[in-house]
Amino acid sequence: MNETPECASVRELIPELAAGVAAGDERARALRHLATCTECHRELDAAAFVVDELLPLVPPVEPPPGFELKVLAALNPPRRRRWPGRLRLAAAFVVAMALGGVGMWQLTADDRRVADSYRRTLAAANGRYMTAKTFAAPDGSTAGRIFAYQGKPSWIFITVQYGTTAGPYTVRLSTRDGRNETLGTITVQSGSGAWGRMIDVPVSGIAQVSLTGADDLPCLVAGFNPTTTH
Amino acid sequence: MSDESLVAGMASGDAEAAAAFVRRFQARVFGLALSVVGDIGVAEEVAQEAFVRVWRHAATYDPRRGRVATWLLTITRNLAVDAIRLRHKHRADPEPLLRALHPAPAEDPFDAGPYGSDQLRAGLMALPVEQSRPIVMSVFYGLTAKEIADREGIPLGTVKTRIRRGLARLRHELGVTDE
DSSP states (O other), rough: OOOOOHHHHHHHHHHHHHHOOHHHHHHHHHHHHHHTTTHHHHHHHHHHHHHHHHHGOOOOOOOTTTTTHHHHHHHOOOTTHHHHHHHHHHHHHHHHHHOOOHHHHHTTTHHHHHHHHHHHHHHHOOOOOOEEEEEEOOTTTEEEEEEEEEEEEEEEEEEESSSSOOOEEEEEEETTOOOOOOOEEEEETTTTEEEEEEEOHHHHEOOOOEEEESSSSSSSEOOOOOOOOO | OOOOHHHHHHHTHHHHHHHHHHHHHHHHHHHHHHHHHHOOHHHHHHHHHHHHHHHGGGGGGGGOOOOOHHHHHHHHHHHHHHHHHHHHHOOOHHHHHHHHSOOOOHHHHHHHOOOHHHHHHHHHHOOOOOHHHHHHHTTTTTOOOHHHHHHHTSSSHHHHHHHHHHHHHHHHHHHEEEO
């Protein structure tokens, strides 16, 4: 290809174009020509290659202490799923250390598995918490249990293991603000029975649940006082 | 892990890839920034900004257009030149940098040695100083031919000719031909 006067003019500028120091107007003129002239474009590519290869010749110098940390802080990379998990692990580790060290952390592995299972159970129905109380018989023995789940929906489930009697028990619920509600009837046969239903009151609002037997059957009461566990 | 893999990791927001990338290149980036600006504090700012730019634009890196090191060092050099232009503190004397480009004998037997092309380094050292000086002033200090002519007290046309001839010889050292 013949070299035009424009080629000669642009080639004089190529070293500065390659080094990225050409002035704006000259650069614009040269780029217009380069867009149509493959020979000059090739010249520019070759010169730019030399410039690129010159930069790595500078000897490396270790930056001041703390440089890496400053850079990483400036990057402020989004943690994207990695860090939250690590932070949770770190927090759990700190708790474990507070409880008595790594040994305790290892010993409580079962507890953590249970806790994880509990969280998943709650999550199944938007649950916030779940509790269990005992029904006390008149003689003080445990006659049954009630499990209460605070979620959407909230519900209770009652099991009775008491004596050898049979018959219906009326399930009554008393709230902390003084309301009483009859929820239904649980049938016990040979001292054993189970029953459950959804409830409209929050579990935290329950004062007690009683099972009132007909005739000569005893009254079994499960208190929901926060200080009475089980 | 390759340089390209680290950049790909940074493009996806991987903080560990970013940390590895900084560790791998920080001495080269800081060394280049320092050689251009001549001030540790400014060089540190420039080097930091270079890594920030790479982090932000990692997704646009195209390996077909050049090596990662070349991309990173070009960003560093441009930022360093901007920094000295902003501060009106162009370095006047290219001799210290020219001397630094001489490979020092490795004292550490496990030292990998200097980076870059040995042929190019030798070629640069073999150039007449009237050619290597304006090349260094242009490539590393970001000075235009006119600025070099003013500083060196020589005609503009002479500066352009010297740079062009010097680069042509270096092209030859690198084996870059017209064909």
